[in-house]
Each structure stands twice: as structure tokens, then as C-alpha cells.
Amino acid sequence: MDFTECYGDTVSSVAAAVRSGSRKRVRRLLRRGCSADCRDNRGWNALHEAAAAGSTKCLRDLLAAVGAAGSSRGCRAYVNSLTHEGESACYLAAQRGHLSAVRLLVTAHANIDQLTNDLSCPLYAAVDGGHKEVVQMLVSKGAEVNGTHTASCWTCLHQAVYKGHSDIVRILVTVSNLEALDDHRISPLFVAAQYGQQECLEILLQAGANVNTRAADLATPLLIASQEGHHACVDYLLDHGADPNTACSHDWPQLPIHAAAEFGHTRVLRRLIAVTDRLCDCGDGMVSPLYVAIHNHQSKCVELLLTEGYSPDAQDCTETLGLHSPLSLALSHTSTKTYSESVKLLVAAGASFTEEDWIYALTTDKTDLLQLVLEHRWIPRPEALIGDCPLSQFHGKPVLKRQELRDLLCVALNQVCFAACWLPLLLRAGLEPSLLLHPHMLEQADSEVLNYLLEFVNWSTLSVPLKHILNQRRAEKSWEPCSDFDSVPCLSHICRLQVRALLGPDLLMRTNAIQQLPVPSPLHGFLQFRDIPEPSYSQLQPTPLSNRIEGYHISHQHRHIL
Template sequence: MDFTACYEDTVSSVAAAARAGRAGRVRKLLGGGCRVDSRDNRGWTALHEAAAAGSSACVREILAAALQARSCRGAPDLVNAQTHEGESSCYLAAQRGHLRVVRLLLKAHADVNQMTNDLSCPLYAAVDRGHKDVVELLVSKGAEVNRTHTASCWTCLHQAVYKGHSRIVSILVKVCNLEVLDDHGISPLFVAAQYGQKESLEALIHAGADVNSQAADLATPLLIASQEGHAACVDLLLDHGADPNRACSTEWPQLPIHAAAEFGHKGILRRLLDVTDPACGQTDGMVSPLYVAVNRGQTESVAMLLRAGYSPDAQDCTCSLGVRSPLTLALSRASNEALRECVDLLVAAGATLEEQDWTQVFVSDGPQLLQLVLQHRRFPRRESPSTTMQHDGRTTMKLQEQASMLTAALSCTGSASLWLPVLLSSGLEPSVLLQPRLFEEVDSEALNHLLEFMNWTTLPPPLRLILDQRRAGRSWEPRPHFDSLPLLSHICRLRIREILGADVLMRSRAVQQLPVPPLIHDFLQFRDNPETLPS
């Protein structure tokens, strides 16, 4: 290569003049014997410079000189010469939107489909930059429209949609394969839905693109639009036949409603609630959207799903997700404020607590989680174990649920000092706690607290034996009055408790309505016991 007439940056004199758009200077230099095909350290010629600068006059001068050089000396074809990056002059002009230059180069037989080192071409470059007129010209001249141009196998249509060049999309949908897929099985319509390109999506739909196409992982355009929060695209897809009940995952039957719930897109979730089969909320083998909403701590999504009638118990997803219920999932991470609020919503909606759920409640760091659960539960009375909703909004606990609670409590006796006062102050009948294991294992003060809620002189002999053994072994230090008969006042409040029911006595204003002096109210509710928590 001849660099005898170069500037310090290795650009030849002709190339420098072409870069500046000085056609007269280019003509003079070429007429004076300067070579037309000199290259710089990037492999650029003067024609590359003129094309990139958009100087049609310089391009004409260089093409004319190149044609003369070829006829005289058999010089190589300059119009299709490539830089070290594989860029042709046509590519550089198309990339920069120089329509007149592209037209000149094509007339000079530039290769409209010549590829660069990175698999681009003049059409792809024009599409990427949004040069509509150049795209129209290249398409009319036979540019290959369905070739892939990136490592991920994107076509010009993919790129036009991604960039939001809707006018170019309108051109390409007339000549492109609408269902061409990249290496992840993603169609151009999927890209439009993913990036919220509503106008491009509309053009693709009207051209006949499949709104239910699925990527390699089975994701649909409706799923991705729901996930990304593109409400207008969701509406457009649904209005044109997108199926909201098509499974969209290879792992478990995920639906668009799951994506909306997981990412908290309320408007989209509201729309999908109207069209999604609610069977996904309870059918075995499926997954309720409550699971993903709880997992992300999307409390508003949880509330919306519950109001729409989705069961708070959902289906057992131990096999697919490794968790039994949405409540189990929420309880496992209830130290998080959002998850704690999810617990509140689920329990209020009637979610069933199994033994493992109660265990999680009892082993938490404090009594707050148990208090939260019991805000929505009424302990059953033995003579009336109904499950009807009471006037205060709390649900009467099923006997089986209470049995699960007690089993879990007995497995957590080490933390009884935290949960036992909460149960008693919430209205649990103390007689259900007369269990040998509890009397054997709880610490001294927790045991004393329990005894304050009963007539300690009438304990069954096996329990009295345990107390005697613990006292002898110094693992229990009874309060002094436990060696005496209970006062008549204590016997009276136990009788009142029996008549009203422990729950009514401890958690209502029934005591305030009794014809007794106000000073006795706290006594009747056992608040003389220092560890009793207020209801």
C-alpha cells in the first residue's frame, strides 16, 4: 500500500479531502496522480471516507477515478472493498443514513448483501439506526431480509422491533418471514411484547404474526408482556386471541397471571383475573398464582387474588415448588415485613394452619407472629365446635387445627415462655394444656403462669406427681400461694370464665358489661398475672 502522501494519522491526502467533502480537492489530487485505492491503518479508502461523510460529489469523483483505474491497470473492485472490520462503503453510508450515496454505490454495483466481520450488512445497519428511506431502497434492490445478523440469530425484523422503529417494521412485515426465530426460539412479535413496542406489535399482528408463538422455554408473548408490565401490549394481545391459559414454562405450568402477580402489575393482573381459568388456583399439578405473589412479597397481588376467590390454601406444591401452601411459604420467611403482611392476609382469608405451620409460628423469635395469627382465629368451645364466621371477623378454629397447634406447641416447649402467655391471653382454654410433656419440660415461670389460669388444687394425680418431682429436683419453684387453697375470688373468676367461654372473656368487652365494679375487670381477665399480655 502506498502511504507516501499521508497525514500523521495515516489518512491519505485523497481520503482526507473526501472526509471533508471537498470534491474539487479530490478531483485535483486524483488527477495529479494520487492513488484512489490507498488505505489507512483501519483499512479505509477514500471511498469509505466519502461514503461515511455522505458526500455524494466526492463519491462520484472517486468512483469515476476507480473505473478509469480498473480499465487501465486492472485495479481491484473499489466499490466493494472492505475495511479491516469488514465494512463496505455501502455499509457505512447505509449505517449513517446517506440515501443518495447508497443509491450511487448500488448503481456502481455495490454488493447489497455484503457482510461485515460481525455479521451485519447494509440493511441491518440501516434498520438499527432507523433510516427508513435507506431501508426502503435496499429492500427494493433485493437486500436479503431474512438473514440472521447477530450471534443470537436476530434478523432485521427482530432489530427493527427491538429498537421501536415502527415505520420500518411496517415495511419489513410485507417482505419478511414473520415467524423467524432466534436461537432462543423468540419471534419478532415476542420481542415487541417483551419491550413494550406497541406500534410494532400492532403491525405484526395485523400482518398475521402468531400471537401465541412460544419460545424455546415455552414463554409466550402474553407471558413476557405481563412480566414486564406492558399493559397496552397485554390488552392488544388478548384482544387478538392470545391464550391466557396456555402453559408457559417447562418447569411447571406457569401462566401469564403468575407473571403479573409475581411482579405486582396490578392493572394487568386485574385484566388477567377476568380471562384466566381459576382452576389453576387449586388443581393438582398446577400452581396457584398466590405462591409466586407470596414468594415476591407482593401483598397487593395477594390481596387481589384472594378477593377474586383464589383459595388461600391453594394446592399442595411440595413436589413442584418444595412448599405445602402459600401460608407455609410466607411463614418460613415471616421476618420480612412484606411476608408478614402476606401471613396476615392469608390467615384472615381462612388459610389452614397445619402442624408444620404452627411449629414455624412457635419457633419465631418473638410472640408477634402468633399474635398476628390469633387476630383472625377464635378458639372453639367444646360444646360448640363450629367453623362459622363470628361477628368480629374472626373464624372459629377447627378442632383439627387446634389439635395441630397443640401438637406443635408441645414440640416447642423450650420457647413456651413466649407462646404460652399469648395463647392464654387470647382465650385458649387452659385445660387443653394439661399435658404431661408440657408439665415436664417448660421452665418454672412458664409453668407458674399456666397454673394461675386454673384451680391448681384439682390437677389430675399424674400431673401433681410431675410437679412434686420437679419441686424435689429443684427444676420448679412454685409461687407461695400454690401451697394454699385458691381464694374464693379466684374460684369465682374461673366460674365466670367457664360460663362466658375463655375466648369471650379474654378477647371481648363482655367483662365490661358485667354488673361489677370497674376495678374487678382486670382481675376477671387474669391481668393480675404479671406475664399476661393484653388482648
Template sequence: MDFTECYGDTVSSLAVAARDRNVRLLRSLIRRGCDVDSRDNRGWNALHEAAAAGHAVCARDLLKAAAGSSQGCRAYVLSLTHEGESALYLAARRGHLVVVKLLLKAHADVNQQTNDLSSPLYAAVDGGYTELVELFVRKGAEVNGTHTASSWTCLHQAAYKGHGDIVRILVGVCRLEVYDDHRITPLFVAAQYGRRHCLQVLADAGASVNAQAADLATPLLIAAQEGHRGCVELLLDHGADPNLSCSDSWPQLPVHAAAEFGHEAILARLAALTDRSCDRGEGRVSPLYSAAKNDHGCCVALLLSAGFSPDGQDCSSYFGSACTSPLCCTLATGNGDPTWTFSDSARLLIAAGATLTGEAWAWILAACDSDVLQYVLRHRSFPGPERPSGVMSHHLSPEQWSRRLSPEELSGLMCKVFDMVCHASYWLPSLLGAGLEPSLLLAEPNVLEDMDSEGVNYFLEFVNWSTLSPPLKDILDRQKELITWGPLINLEGVPSLTHLCRLRVREQLGSVVLMQTDVVRQLDVPRELQMYLQFKNIPPPTCVTMATCTHTSRRGHGRPDAL
């Protein structure tokens, strides 16, 4: 730290002359008997100034003057500033080779350390002064000493700064497997900061490419995390193990780091080399979690195209209760935030056939966004006729058959639907429009009691309300008395013959075939009648907000964390 501007009066005239390289003035002051070791507020004397300025003539004159003093030249050349800096250190830090040679000839200590544990060699390495490094090594400088609070060696610093020529010098004299206080090696540092040339030198010299830090991170992991593709390729070429576990808290691999930080090219390389047991294996973690949690859609797409399962495995023990699958993990991320949007990763996983568990349905329904639900239902359909060769089944394409919800998925949906009846205005039109059989909703007697008035009216348009079971009719009568349900005029009478006919058509075709195929549009009847047969003449209910919803299901409702 330079205080000369603030405290100019504390600097000796001799020091000023040395700093300014004014040889004539410096010699004049020496002849007049000025003290060569006069210190300023930083503890600097004239020799420190001359060394820092890189003026060999001034330094030589000062050393000659000190030799004739009672202190002697040796003590003078070893004198330190308040920060423990010697003249040799100051000259090395600025790359003044001639001054360094002069000071070494005057018996300066090549290993004298500063207060912060630096040394002349470390300073030369830091500055990238190759000739100085070679000189200090020849003069016997300690090459394996630690010189920072983090216990870095000169080789660590050379790798960090990317000084490849200096690394090449040091690998011939240093221990390659030296560690800082996190057990990080110089090769690890080179990989972390993308110093490919230094990495090449270290790896060629035999430094371990699989040396693990205290937290088990490897050079390959850190290079993948930081996106240094060239370093990743070099490490793999030198035998780096992509299947070496890199964390003591969960089974992390380099492929996870590439997926987490969205480095697509590196991910593609590592995915091809990673043991596929991480895909679905028990006690392992699919890299889809890392990509999906951070919504790196390109990485999700890459992993899916490489054959990774969209379901992964249950990783809630590692990442929390929401992470029962990659889909649940990405749905949970940010859901509940007013700015939440349906992520690209979620869309890709659903399109790839990710299993829609009860937890996934909970997040989807809790989003209260019909566009989200409609996207899901465009890629997954409700079960249709059971016999592929049946009279009704020929209207379903092979793709429609392949993406039908499994019984477990349908059961999970219905469970969450009953829990979230209060928000039926959001999900009811989409589910019925996609072919959900209305009778499934009537399996829960309280479904009509907890649904808002508009939702009840909309639902009744899809059934024969005159044949509802006595318990359901009692619920409607009670709701009507409490004025919590205002029936439409047509719902208070006998269903029309046309309505009964379209219910019969749906019964014969099945809800999925009726709502999801063009079978009705093939009929030679007016467009209005086609729409009527598909229940498209019924206006959807107005969506209520979360804040205005007042009904409470007996099972509880709300966001998944309240279920």
C-alpha cells in the same frame, strides 16, 4: 472502533480529505497519484471514510479514480474494513441515502455481510432509516436472513427498536414466523419491549399471537411480565390464549407473570379470563403463590376479592417444601433473617381465612414475635362451645363463630407448641390471652420440664396447681431441686379462694368467651375485679432470645427447617 486519535500517522492524506469532505484537497491528491486504496490500521480506505461521512462528491471522485486503476471500480467498491464493513454498509449505518444510491449504481453488493453478520439492510433497519429500507428491498436485499449471533432477522430488529413504519414495509416481504435461536418471533419481541404499534402491525398482518418460544413462553406471558398493559390488551383482542401453559417446568400462565411482578391492572384483566382450575386444581398453581412469594399485597388482595382461594393447592413439588400453601410460602420467605417482617401478603391471607396448617404455625411461632401471633389470633379464635344455641354461646358473634380454628388447625398448633416449648415466653401469653384452654398444654407431660422458669410460673397462674397430676408435680419438684424452676411464693401454697372462683367462672363461660368477649365487663363489679377474672393481673414472662434458650424438647425445637 476509531483509532485515528491514537494512530493518526497511519491514516492516508486522501482518507483524511474524504473524512473532512475537503473535495479540493482530495482531487489534488488524486491528481498527484495517491493510492485511493491505501488502508489505515482499521482497514479503512478513502472510500470508507467518504461513505461514513456521507459525502457523495468525494465518493464519486474516488470511484472514478478507482475505475482507472488496475484493481478496478468493482473491487474497490466491495473492499472491506478489518471488521468486514463495506462502504455501502458504513453509509447505510449512518443513513446517507445519496451515497447509498451512488454505491449501488457502482454495483455494491446489497447483501454483503460484516464479520458480525450484519448487512446494509439490517444497518438501515437498526437506524430507523425508512427510505433506505425501501430502497434496499427494491434492490433485492435478503429480507429473511439472520444477522446477529442470536439469529435475529431485520424484522426482529425493527420490532425491537419500535420502528413501526419499517415493520409495515417488512411484513409485506418477510416471513412473519421467523425465529431466533430461542425460537422467539418478531411479534414476541414487540410484546416484550412494549412496542405496541409494531405489535399491532404484526398481529394485523397475521403473525401468530400464540407462538411459543423454546421455553414455551408466549407473547402474552412476556407482555404481562414486563407490565405492557396496552400490548396485553391488543394480544387478547387478537385471540391470545391466557390459558396456554408457558413453561416446561411448572404450569405457568400469563396471570402468574402479572402477579409475580405486581402489575395489578394486567392481573385484574387476566384473572377474569383465566381458567379457574388453576385456583385449586391438582397439578396446577394458584397465582396467589406468585403474588405472595414476592409480597405484592395489592395483587394478593385483588385475587382474593376475585374469589381465589387463600389456600391454593400444595405446590411443594414445584417450589420446594415450604410451599404447601400460599400462606406458608410467604411466611417462609425471609423468615430467619433478623430483618424479617410479617408481610402484607401474609396478613391478607390470614384475614381471608387461609388454613393454618402445622407448617404455617411453625413459621408463626418460630418468628418469636408476639405481634405476629397476636395478629393471627385477632383473625382466628380458639374453638368455643359446640352448640350454637347453648347458654354460653350467645356471647360469641357470628363472625367469631365463623373464624374458629378447625380441629385440624388446633391440632397442628398444639403439635408445634410442644415442639417449641423452649420459646414459650413468646407465644404463651398470646395463646392464653386469646382463650387457649390451659388443659390442652398439660396433655404433654414434658411441657413444664422444657419451659423456662418464668414461663412455668406464668402458666401455673392459669390452673389450679394444687390439683396437677402426680407426674406433673414430680416434674415440678425435680425442676425445683435442680434450681431450674423458682416458684413464686403464692404457687407454693394452696390456691386462694378468689383464684378458684375465677377458674370456676372460666369453666362455666369457656376460655374463649371469657377472654375474647365483653361478658365480664358487663358485670357490675369494679374494673380491677373484671381484669382479675380475665387473668389480666398476671405479668407476662420476659421473652428469652433464641441464643439464650438452653432447654431442648424431646421432640426437637427451633425453626421449621429443623423440625
């Protein structure tokens, strides 16, 4: 039931006179014998009205009238009478900051620790309202400072910190339990860190509060301040002994740096990077902050972490998060768009691609992701992969590792239906075409794709099994070869194949090496195979990317490459 609204027709004449501020009328009514304890619909009597208004003169008159009419016990009962909400006159005066009224009521033996229905008390009400003088007076009179109030079991110190009443916090820290905990085991210092009350936080720490206190879920003040982005509090906590390497979660070793990365607080993140143990970057059983930054699309934090040396590959978190790399997480966000900013940053930083990652680049008619990869990575020559130590850099850019190239080719050969999209890009990026002369490719590729691939090789020197596949397809009329394929390749084609072999397909296709050769400039395009028309992608109803990826996993067959 709501007892907050006052109905005028229920208010007694004495209470109405108090409310109007007419002391003469109050006295006149009291002399006539009118009751000072008649209640309105809220359970308020005249004393409650006088206390709420801060009218000390009316309070004196009411207390005197009741005292003259009865025993001291009756007067004390009147002073401590409660409204329907459980509010005493002292509570109402303290709530509104009426110091003189509170002092008078305390002198009249008001119970300063009386709880309301919602577990508040005069001191808590004064703290909540920021009434410093009232708080000071109640504390000096012995008010209970460590009692718990509200459903969350907050103490007065919790509430003072929450409201940012630093002057009141200075009073309370001298008499209160600094480590009082609410129902979530949250201390006042934790509250200060959570709500960015820097001055209160400083007062508490200077008074000796535990800087590494932990809530029920293991969160620390440093973690919550990092999560909320209160950089000044983070700085002060770190400067006064807060441990940035304390795990703050029951589920996985979450650190303050994860909280800052998750919510995009770059200023806090920069400070935490400098003090957090790098074991969280690649250590087994740990989780790199890159994961949470990517998961929450905090590209600025991803960029900062990578710039500060965090590994784009991090650790395998399959058991912890169900993810094998930051890149796999970033790519999983590409089902409804091209690729995220995080993918760009990871690829530029040299993130390794697994077979599953290549699916996103090749199992689609969109080529933007593959173009991005090839912009930052060089495809190695087959001979560079024979030794145990393939090149890590070429022309200042990372080179795909042996396993990365194997996985790329394996996915490509399993996705021949999209070859019209990825084949021209790979060949222009310097992939050795002979790596794709695989029986499955020759069996499944459509005519345009197959003709395009064969234009990059000496088709007359194909192995007998491959020639048999081509002859069978021609007989079945599933392949329409170019007319040139019926004859020995012309000398000009043989020459450009030789140039390609000598320079290497990477240098030929991706650098200006061709311009350095003593040949006429009109031949440059021919030597780079630009005269060959690209195949067109003809799928009429592309299926969603997520369905293609699922289909790849269902139909995947490993194909031996290299």
C-alpha cells in the same frame, strides 16, 4: 484488533481530500495519478471516506477515475472493496442514511447483500439507524430481507421492531417472513412484546403474525409482555387472541399471570386475573400465582390476588416447588425479621396453619407473629370441636379448625421452654387452660410458668397422676408453688372459674361480655384473671430462629391432645 480508530499518517492524500470535502483537490490529485485505492490503518480507501461522508460528487469522481483506468470488473471490485471490518462503501453510506450515495453505489453495481465481519449488511445497518428512505430503496432493489444477522441470528424485521422504527416495520412486513426465528426461536412479535413496542406489535398482528408463537423455552409474547409490565401490549395481545392459559415453561405450568405477579405488575395482573382459568389457583399439578408473588416479596400482588378470591391456602406444591402452602413460603422469609407483609395478608385472609407453621409462632421469644394470628383467629372451645362441623366463624372472624388447634397444642407442648412467651397470649385469647394440663407441661415448665397456668384452673381437682408430678417436683425442689396451692381454692377463685365456664373463655377474655354482668366494675379485671402476674422469659442467649426450628424437627415428639 481494533480498526475503528483512524491514524492520520496512514490516510492517503486522496482520502484526506475527500474527508476535507474539497472536490477540486480530489480531482487534481486524481489527474496527477494519485491512487484512489490506498488504504489507511482501518482498511479504508477514498471511496469509503466519500460514502461515509455522503459526498456523491466525490463518489462520482472516484468511480469515474477508476473506471477510466481499468475494466468494468476492476471498477466493480473497487465499489465492493471492504475495510478491515468487512464494511463496503454501500454499507457505510446506508449506515449513515446517505440515500443519494447508496443509490449511486447501487447503480455502480455495489453488492447490497455484502456481509460485514459481524454479519451485518447495508439493509440491516439502515434499519438499525432508522433510515426509512434507504430501507425502502434497498428493498425495492431486491435486498435480502430474511437474512440473519448478528450472533443472535436476528433478521432486519427483528431489529426494526427492537428499535421501535414502526415506519420501517410497515415496509418490511410486506416482504419479510413474519415468523422468522432467532437462535432462541424468538419471532419479531415476541421482540415487540418484550420491549413494549406497541405500535410495532399492532402492525405485526394486523399483518398476520402468530399471536401465540412460542420461544425455545415455551414463553409466549403474552408471557414476556406480562413479565416486563407492558400493560398496553398485554391488552392488545389479549384482545387479538393471545391465550392466557398456555403453559410457558418446561419446569412447571407457568402462565402469564405468574410473570405479572412475580415482577409486581399489578395493572397487568388485574387484567390477567379476569381471563386466567382459576384452575391455577388450587388445581393439582398447578402453582398458584400467590407462590411467586410471595417469593419475590410482591405484597401488592399478594393483596390483589387474595382480594380477587385466590385461596390463601392454594395447592400443596411440595413436589413442584418444595412448599406445602403459600403461608409456609411467607413464613420461611421471617428468619431475619419479624414477619413479612405477605404473612399479614395471608393470616388476615384465613390461611390455615399446619404444625410446621406454628413452629414460627411458638419456637421463639418473639410474640409478634402469634399476636397477629390471634388478632385474626378465634380459639374454639373444646366442646365446639367434638362434632364433625366445628364453627367456621365466630364474631365475624375465622375460628381455628380442629387440626389447627391440635397442631398448635402439640407444638406448644414441645416448646415449653418458650411457654413464658406464648402461654399468657394463648390464655388471654381464650384458650381453655385444661388443654395444657399435660404431664409433659407439668414436668418441664419452670416455676413461674407452672404457677401461672395453675392459677387459671382449680388446682385441687387435678387428676392423681398430675398431682403426683407436682409432688415429685416439689420434693426435688424444681418447683416453688404459690402458697395458695397448699389449700382449697378460695370461693372468689371458684366463682370466677364458674363465670369463665359459663361465658366461655373466648367471650370472657376477648369481648366486653364481662361488662354486661351485674357486678361491680372493679371485679372485671379479677374475673378476667388480670391480677395474675405473667411469667418472665429468662433465656439469656436466644438462639437464631432457624436453629430452633431445626432443633424442633430433631427433638419433636407427638403429644396426644384433646
